[in-house]
Amino acid sequence: MTVGARLLTNRWGESFRFDPGNLCLELLLTGGPPPWDVYEILTDPAVVATWVTESRLTIGNPLAPEDVHLTPGDLDLIRAFRDVMWRVAPVIAQGGAPAPEDLERINAAVGDPPHTRLDPRSGLLRWAGPVTGAQIVAAAARDAVDMIGTDARERVRQCQGSNCSLLFLDTSRPGNRRWCSMQRCGNRHKVSTYRNRRPS
Numbered sequence: 001m002t003v004g005a006r007l008l009t010n011r012w013g014e015s016f017r018f019d020p021g022n023l024c025l026e027l028l029l030t031g032g033p034p035p036w037d038v039y040e041i042l043t044d045p046a047v048v049a050t051w052v053t054e055s056r057l058t059i060g061n062p063l064a065p066e067d068v069h070l071t072p073g074d075l076d077l078i079r080a081f082r083d084v085m086w087r088v089a090p091v092i093a094q095g096g097a098p099a100p101e102d103l104e105r106i107n108a109a110v111g112d113p114p115h116t117r118l119d120p121r122s123g124l125l126r127w128a129g130p131v132t133g134a135q136i137v138a139a140a141a142r143d144a145v146d147m148i149g150t151d152a153r154e155r156v157r158q159c160q161g162s163n164c165s166l167l168f169l170d171t172s173r174p175g176n177r178r179w180c181s182m183q184r185c186g187n188r189h190k191v192s193t194y195r196n197r198r199p200s
C-alpha cells in the first residue's frame with residue numbers, strides 16, 4: 001500500500017485507495033458539512049483516535065490509540081478546523097483566493113504540534129503521548145500553511161472524476177495527477193473514453 005494512502009469505501013460500497021497528500025486534506029475524509037456529513041466520524045473520540053493512528057501523521061513515527069487523548073471539546077476543535085479547510089481547499093484547487101478570515105483561522109490553529117521522543121526499547125522515534133486534539137489541529141494547520149503559502153498551492157486539485165469531490169495535494173514528480181484513485185475515477189474515465197471511441 002502506498003504510504004499515506006487511505007482505503008476508502010464510498011456510500012455504494014466501492015473500496016479504493018486514496019492518497020490525499022497531506023494531513024490537512026486527509027482531515028476532510030472524516031466528514032464535514034452537508035453533503036459530506038454522511039462520512040462524519042468526529043462524534044466518537046475512540047473512533048477518531050484510531051483514525052489518527054492510521055493517518056499520515058504516523059508515517060515514520062508510530063502512535064498507538066491509547067497515546068491519543070481526545071475529549072468531546074477536542075472533536076469540536078478538529079471539526080472547526082476541518083470546516084475552515086472545507087471552505088479554503090476547494091477555492092485553492094480552483095485557483096481562487098480564500099477568505100482572509102479563514103487564513104487567520106489557519107494561522108491561529110498553528111500551535112504546539114505533537115512532540116517526538118525516543119522509544120527506550122527500540123531507540124527509534126515515536127510520538128510522545130498523550131497527543132491532544134489541539135496538537136492534531138496544529139500539525140494539520142502547519143501542513144495548510146505550507147500548502148497555501150508556497151508553490152504547492154498550484155498542486156491542490158479536485159479529482160476530475162464526475163461527481164467526485166475528493167481533494168488532494170499532487171505530490172507526484174511530474175505534477176500531472178488527475179484522479180483521486182486510478183482504481184476508481186481514473187478507471188471510470190478510461191472505460192468511458194473507450195466506450196465513446198467504439199463505433200456504434
Ligand SMILES: [Zn+2]
Pocket residue numbers: 159160161164165166179180181184185
Ligand atoms: Zn475521484
